[in-house]
Amino acid sequence: MKMKNKCSFKMVLYELRNINGNFMTHFFGIVFPNIMCLLLSKTVGSQVPDNVRQEVLTSITLSMSLVMPMAIMLLGYGALYSREVERGIPLRMRLFGYSEKSEITAKLIAHLIFLTIAFIIFSLVQMIAMDIPKPAFSSLICLILSLYLLGIIFLVIAHSFAQIFKKFSITFGVSMFLYFMIMMITGMMGIETEQLPQTLQKIAGMFPMTYVSNDFASFWQGGSYNFMPYIQSLLFLGAIAGILLLYSMHKNRRVI
Numbered sequence: 001m002k003m004k005n006k007c008s009f010k011m012v013l014y015e016l017r018n019i020n021g022n023f024m025t026h027f028f029g030i031v032f033p034n035i036m037c038l039l040l041s042k043t044v045g046s047q048v049p050d051n052v053r054q055e056v057l058t059s060i061t062l063s064m065s066l067v068m069p070m071a072i073m074l075l076g077y078g079a080l081y082s083r084e085v086e087r088g089i090p091l092r093m094r095l096f097g098y099s100e101k102s103e104i105t106a107k108l109i110a111h112l113i114f115l116t117i118a119f120i121i122f123s124l125v126q127m128i129a130m131d132i133p134k135p136a137f138s139s140l141i142c143l144i145l146s147l148y149l150l151g152i153i154f155l156v157i158a159h160s161f162a163q164i165f166k167k168f169s170i171t172f173g174v175s176m177f178l179y180f181m182i183m184m185i186t187g188m189m190g191i192e193t194e195q196l197p198q199t200l201q202k203i204a205g206m207f208p209m210t211y212v213s214n215d216f217a218s219f220w221q222g223g224s225y226n227f228m229p230y231i232q233s234l235l236f237l238g239a240i241a242g243i244l245l246l247y248s249m250h251k252n253r254r255v256i
Contacts, residue, residue, distance in 0.1 A: 038129055
């Protein structure tokens with residue numbers, strides 16, 4: 001049977017319908033970051049002096065924006081795809097002539113579209129509810145690119161988990177643990193990284209989210225910033241995702 005290697009528009013629509021039917025993706029990817037942002041802005045923002053309040057609110061908003069790629073890709077995609085793997089759906093797709101490449105491409109495009117919609121909703125809500133300064137164009141582009149890059153990396157990690165564990169329960173448990181662990185040590189839960197033990201600070205420095213949460217507010221309206229530690233952390237997380245993907249492919253290769 002000839003494989004369909006091209007990703008079609010219908011395949012992307014099919015994946016979007018799957019995402020739309022996943023309550024977890026909607027709640028953790030759209031509702032949760034908006035609620036957390038508003039709550040933290042009221043609690044933390046009211047306790048800081050007026051001269052630094054805008055910077056603190058900006059930092060909170062940037063931190064909560066990072067929840068979207070983590071929730072949509074790591075939790076949402078991981079939950080959807082692990083269920084498919086558990087039910088043997090990818091194998092059935094192969095039998096109907098759909099290649100793995102076209103299937104994964106459709107899933108990636110659909111999740112990036114949903115991430116874009118979630119970011120637009122998040123931006124509109126925060127513009128209305130939060131008193132944060134308008135960003136410089138370069139800073140906004142930097143944030144958007146960061147969200148997309150992180151989204152792709154977390155999707156690869158979630159895909160690898162699903163292929164390695166082949167069970168929804170284990171995949172979701174590991175993904176949820178990683179999700180909350182990252183949020184706690186990278187400053188996304190209201191706890192500054194500097195307040196953590198030295199060992200956890202070093203671990204947090206390996207994640208790009210740490211630099212977005214703690215540093216991006218300083219150049220939100222323009223200015224210079226040393227991106228090297230942030231780029232190194234992106235490369236590190238991308239390397240981890242690549243290693244997991246290679247391991248999952250090795251584990252699932254056909255025995256000839």
